[in-house]
Amino acid sequence: METLKNAFDFSDFPRSDLVVAGVLALALAAFPFLSPSSFAMATMIQFFMFSIYGMGWNTIGGYGGQVDLGKAQYVGIGAYTTAVMLIRWDIPFWVSMPVGMCLSVMWSFIIGYPLFRLKGHYFAIATIATSLVLKDLFEVWDFVGAARGLEISPIKYHPPDFLRLIFRDDIYYYYIIFAFFLAGIVYINWFRKSRLGFQLRSIKDNEEVARSLGINVHWAKIKTYAIATAFVSVAGSFHACYIKNIEPEDTMSLDISILIALMAMLGGAGSLWGPIIGAGILIPLKSYLKEWLGARAGLVGIDLIIYALIIMVISAKEPRGIWGIVERVRRRKRRR
Amino acid sequence: MKILEVQHLVKEFGGLRANDDISFSLEKEELTGVIGPNGAGKTTLFNCIAGLHPVTSGRIFFDGRDITALKAHEVARLGLARTFQVYTAAGDLNVEENVMVGCFMRTASRTEARRRARRILAELNLEEHADALVSELPVAAQKQVTMATALGTAPKLLLLDEVAAGLNPSEIDQIMDTIRHLHHDLGITIVLIEHVMALVMNVCQRLVVLDYGKKIADGGPEDIADNPQVIKAYLGERYVAEHTGELS
Ligand SMILES: Nc1ncnc2c1ncn2[C@@H]1O[C@H](COP(=O)(O)OP(=O)(O)OP(=O)(O)O)[C@@H](O)[C@H]1O
Numbered sequence: 304m305e306t307l308k309n310a311f312d313f314s315d316f317p318r319s320d321l322v323v324a325g326v327l328a329l330a331l332a333a334f335p336f337l338s339p340s341s342f343a344m345a346t347m348i349q350f351f352m353f354s355i356y357g358m359g360w361n362t363i364g365g366y367g368g369q370v371d372l373g374k375a376q377y378v379g380i381g382a383y384t385t386a387v388m389l390i391r392w393d394i395p396f397w398v399s400m401p402v403g404m405c406l407s408v409m410w411s412f413i414i415g416y417p418l419f420r421l422k423g424h425y426f427a428i429a430t431i432a433t434s435l436v437l438k439d440l441f442e443v444w445d446f447v448g449a450a451r452g453l454e455i456s457p458i459k460y461h462p463p464d465f466l467r468l469i470f471r472d473d474i475y476y477y478y479i480i481f482a483f484f485l486a487g488i489v490y491i492n493w494f495r496k497s498r499l500g501f502q503l504r505s506i507k508d509n510e511e512v513a514r515s516l517g518i519n520v521h522w523a524k525i526k527t528y529a530i531a532t533a534f535v536s537v538a539g540s541f542h543a544c545y546i547k548n549i550e551p552e553d554t555m556s557l558d559i560s561i562l563i564a565l566m567a568m569l570g571g572a573g574s575l576w577g578p579i580i581g582a583g584i585l586i587p588l589k590s591y592l593k594e595w596l597g598a599r600a601g602l603v604g605i606d607l608i609i610y611a612l613i614i615m616v617i618s619a620k621e622p623r624g625i626w627g628i629v630e631r632v633r634r635r636k637r638r639r
Numbered sequence: 640m641k642i643l644e645v646q647h648l649v650k651e652f653g654g655l656r657a658n659d660d661i662s663f664s665l666e667k668e669e670l671t672g673v674i675g676p677n678g679a680g681k682t683t684l685f686n687c688i689a690g691l692h693p694v695t696s697g698r699i700f701f702d703g704r705d706i707t708a709l710k711a712h713e714v715a716r717l718g719l720a721r722t723f724q725v726y727t728a729a730g731d732l733n734v735e736e737n738v739m740v741g742c743f744m745r746t747a748s749r750t751e752a753r754r755r756a757r758r759i760l761a762e763l764n765l766e767e768h769a770d771a772l773v774s775e776l777p778v779a780a781q782k783q784v785t786m787a788t789a790l791g792t793a794p795k796l797l798l799l800d801e802v803a804a805g806l807n808p809s810e811i812d813q814i815m816d817t818i819r820h821l822h823h824d825l826g827i828t829i830v831l832i833e834h835v836m837a838l839v840m841n842v843c844q845r846l847v848v849l850d851y852g853k854k855i856a857d858g859g860p861e862d863i864a865d866n867p868q869v870i871k872a873y874l875g876e877r878y879v880a881e882h883t884g885e886l887s
């Protein structure tokens with residue numbers, strides 16, 4: 304009961320935030336009816352997916368301060384579980400998605416146990432390594448199509464298929480991922496106020512102090528890492544049904560891991576809205592750059608340069624990202 | 640009844656013996672001071688007791704249990720809380736939230752944690768700061784917040800590491816009142832490390848003196864002040880000179 308109440312209680316945000324959030328939510332709900340281009344629809348769906356990845360990352364990376372650069376491996380586990388189960392055994396999304404989530408969480412426990420013996424940069428590098436190892440493995444594993452990947456052929460099904468999440472029109476995908484997005488916000492809103500959420504913020508601040516306050520630091524990190532993983536895996540499963548053609552390269556590459564972390568950091572690590580703000584900026588930018596660069600092959604890689612610039616600016620100017628700036632300005636106003 | 644018993648505690652860092660065969664025990668509801676020059680091994684002693692450092696040898700009993708091999712969070716859950724010499728509080732949490740982190744050790748409910756945090760803040764006269772970031776507060780209030788956070792864990796034994804360092808005399812008085820209040824009214828057993836002699840001599844019922852990792856004296860404040868070994872090792876020539884000066 305209390306849990307549910309906390310999850311839907313946003314009252315610690317100023318009224319103005321809630322009004323803005325409400326208006327934006329309505330706009331997002333109405334968006335498909337404004338006859339957007341298919342490019343715009345696709346970009347919005349990517350925005351929701353990356354917001355969910357980012358919200359997941361934000362639990363361990365933002366609230367917990369453990370910079371995780373290996374989230375893409377869970378996009379992969381989620382996507383591959385759903386694709387394999389559908390293609391081989393015709394098992395619908397609503398079954399394969401929780402199965403993928405369980406597999407992801409199990410994998411996160413296995414690697415989380417040793418990973419969280421590491422601190423700071425060593426941790427970040429180790430997460431990259433585990434993700435790349437998994438990608439390499441999938442690239443040679445025939446059962447999952449090796450480097451060719453897997454293809455869900457829509458011809459075999461009868462869209463709209465709500466069980467298998469096979470649709471011809473993006474509008475269905477849009478509303479389904481929008482619902483996941485809203486559920487994610489509600490969950491994180493509970494999480495940030497929960498005991499675990501408080502423990503993580505204490506851990507981020509000073510681990511010795513956290514331990515002296517009765518917090519089992521290692522276990523708290525592993526648990527949170529599993530939560531982060533579950534978020535990413537769910538959106539990964541969705542990715543399989545939506546994209547229909549998955550390869551190790553576009554589900555598990557380092558770019559994706561970095562983009563997930565970067566978005567959350569740009570928007571504001573350790574805040575509810577941060578990852579969403581970050582995705583709202585970077586995903587349209589990325590889509591646009593991709594279109595634009597399609598015509599100018601010589602400029603491939605410019606997106607990486609932009610990411611690098613963003614990282615430098617954030618770490619030098621405001622480690623708490625855009626939301627950090629908003630909060631700082633507010634505090635200053637209040638003190639006057 | 641003994642609440643804490645330290646037996647032949649040795650802690651080495653490489654070749655350095657930061658704690659060298661230290662033994663002492665505390666009765667319930669005692670208020671004990673640990674003093675000694677810089678680098679004497681006071682903080683190290685706290686770290687060993689609280690399970691932050693594995694000990695090199697020796698045993699530590701808390702409330703009748705052998706806690707020598709326990710981890711810091713396990714020791715904390717048994718009811719042993721501490722503050723840190725340099726640390727103040729979590730930067731992105733406000734005062735109330737900081738205290739709630741402590742309270743969450745005993746409850747998973749946010750409502751309950753907040754209720755307890757508010758009670759503790761009221762107890763320490765910190766209510767007015769509840770919404771402030773710790774970094775916005777004066778040093779004295781910051782120190783009190785660290786005490787409040789430790790109190791959030793509902794400890795039986797509280798270890799305070801230099802809570803009066805860097806405070807002015809009126810703030811020291813205030814901290815002294817707080818410590819006495821915790822001890823008298825709440826019945827918490829307290830051990831405090833302190834360089835501020837006014838505080839130590841005023842509030843402590845008993846003093847343990849360390850020098851170069853060894854315990855060199857243990858007794859009431861008056862005995863310690865007269866103990867020639869302590870005067871020489873810790874209080875130093877200047878103190879001796881001042882006091883003989885006063886007498887003549
Ligand atoms: N983690 C550590 N690793 C190595 N040496 C340490 C460590 N912690 C403390 N020491 C050393 O142990 C000795 C005792 O240090 P400790 O911090 O316990 O002294 P202290 O009595 O608290 O001093 P102060 O009054 O300055 O706080 C010092 O020589 C210190 O350099």
Ligand SMILES: [Mg+2]
Nearest residue numbers: 681682683724
């Ligand atoms: Mg010290």
